[in-house]
Amino acid sequence: MAGAQASGAVPADDASDAERRRWFYTPTDHGGLTFHAQRPAQQRAAMRLVASGLSTPAYVTVATVIGLENVLDQAEGFVARFDRDRGRDPGLYHFRVFGEPGGRGTWGWRFGGHHVSLNNLVVDGAVVATTPCFLGADPAASPLLGGAVNRPLGRVEDLARDLVRSLPPDLAGRAVLLDRAPSDLVTANRTSVAPGDRIVPLAGIWRDARFPDDDEQARLQAVSDAIDEASGYGETEHSAVAYSAEPKGVAAAELDTEQRGLLRALLGTYLDRVPEGVSPSRRYDDDTVLDAVHVAWAGPTEPGAPHYYRVQGPRLLVEWDNTQRGANHAHSVWRDPAADFGMDVLARHRAAAHR
Incomplete structure (x- = not known):
């Protein structure tokens, strides 16, 4: 089951590729294997791939946006929402690979959850597409110690x-x-x-x-x-x-x-x-x-x-x-x-x- 969630069809320009081209920025099911379903070593490998597709400032921003789920959870009173036990959940970010990674050929990967959507396509070992690329922040500004403000x-x-x-x-x-x-x-x-x-x-x-x-x-x-x-x-x-x-x-x-x-x-x-x-x-x-x-x-x-x-x-x-x-x-x-x-x-x- 986990393998089916983590993988998808080889990228193409026809209907077989429809799932790869579905993307979201709400706290919905983005399609893929969530952090909750991954062992720590798998989480590390997934984030290593995510980092490879981002600049260092962007990776820091993505990590911060994921962490804001905890801040938003507090702001909303730690309530259950969206038909699940925890409505704002930093474990509900989804990772999926399309096709077979590595070597020659076409493959891609998608990473997404609330306020993050990354979509990369690789052809013959070269990254050829990185859009749509979405980042959000909720809250957009929040207090830090000493009067500083967190504005990712x-x-x-x-x-x-x-x-x-x-x-x-x-x-x-x-x-x-x-x-x-x-x-x-x-x-x-x-x-x-x-x-x-x-x-x-x-x-x-x-x-x-x-x-x-x-x-x-x-x-x-x-x-x-x-x-x-x-x-x-x-x-x-x-x-x-x-x-x-x-x-x-x-x-x-x-x-x-x-x-x-x-x-x-x-x-x-x-x-x-x-x-x-x-x-x-x-x-x-x-x-x-x-x-x-x-x-x-x-x-x-x-x-x-x-x-x-x-x-x-x-x-x-x-x-x-x-x-x-x-x-x-x-x-x-x-x-x-x-x-x-x-x-x-x-x-x-x-x-x-x-x-």
């Missing part, structure tokens, strides 16, 4: 705010799409993104359609409805922030030198989650490449207010929201709309095999 994604938030707040009025007027933030990531946990995509309510971002326990399902639906209602979004607002192939906001070509530096630093908080040899970060050292990247914001720009931003360009989509729990619950994702999960590489391999 603090720079991911602050660099974007500093950039938008630095814009002159004419650019700010185009960068800020709305004065209110959406309730969550606009593209949510979709397998692929497409023009017109809108927010998926919280109750829809779970592996199963509903909990077996009707009362628990009703509680989740009530929370989901409250989050959506708090955003105050109607048709006009949803249309304004809906995903589009043509980026919204302001292009980097219109930014000054200091603002371009802020944008490059912000991109680094996403693209440098993976090791240097894998990250596309250096691509944006080229001014002409950076010029095509757009920045858009929704919500107030004052610290502490619910807000959302999007950074978009060719083969690049970054989204962030910090809106729930009084703007103390953050989500961030890096995607490649044209090739998430390495679908471009897999399609080329299939085409070559049928020549």
Whole structure:
């Protein structure tokens, strides 16, 4: 049974690969072998593989996010939730390998749980895809001894705010799409993104359609409805922030030198989650490449207010929201709309095999 949970089909660009391309960021079943089902030596091996796909700062951040489950458990009163004995559980992170690791050929791995989703594809010994790559934090900020504050994604938030707040009025007027933030990531946990995509309510971002326990399902639906209602979004607002192939906001070509530096630093908080040899970060050292990247914001720009931003360009989509729990619950994702999960590489391999 454990072997079946820990392994999946060889990556492909057809329906046989559907499970690998399912991903979540809620505390649902992400699919795979949990820490609870692993012996210590297996846990160590799993985390060694996870670490191999991350930069050191990203690995530290992932470990911190997992640990926040204990903090959130305390904040919610150590209660049972989601049809399980412990609703906030650092042992419920799931690991699964797809295909046969090592050597030539195609294989991949997925690691995920509440506020972590890592998806890597390896072809002939080289990592060729690392998106979607999701990190969140709940709480986004929490106290430490001596007055310090634990903010695992603090720079991911602050660099974007500093950039938008630095814009002159004419650019700010185009960068800020709305004065209110959406309730969550606009593209949510979709397998692929497409023009017109809108927010998926919280109750829809779970592996199963509903909990077996009707009362628990009703509680989740009530929370989901409250989050959506708090955003105050109607048709006009949803249309304004809906995903589009043509980026919204302001292009980097219109930014000054200091603002371009802020944008490059912000991109680094996403693209440098993976090791240097894998990250596309250096691509944006080229001014002409950076010029095509757009920045858009929704919500107030004052610290502490619910807000959302999007950074978009060719083969690049970054989204962030910090809106729930009084703007103390953050989500961030890096995607490649044209090739998430390495679908471009897999399609080329299939085409070559049928020549």
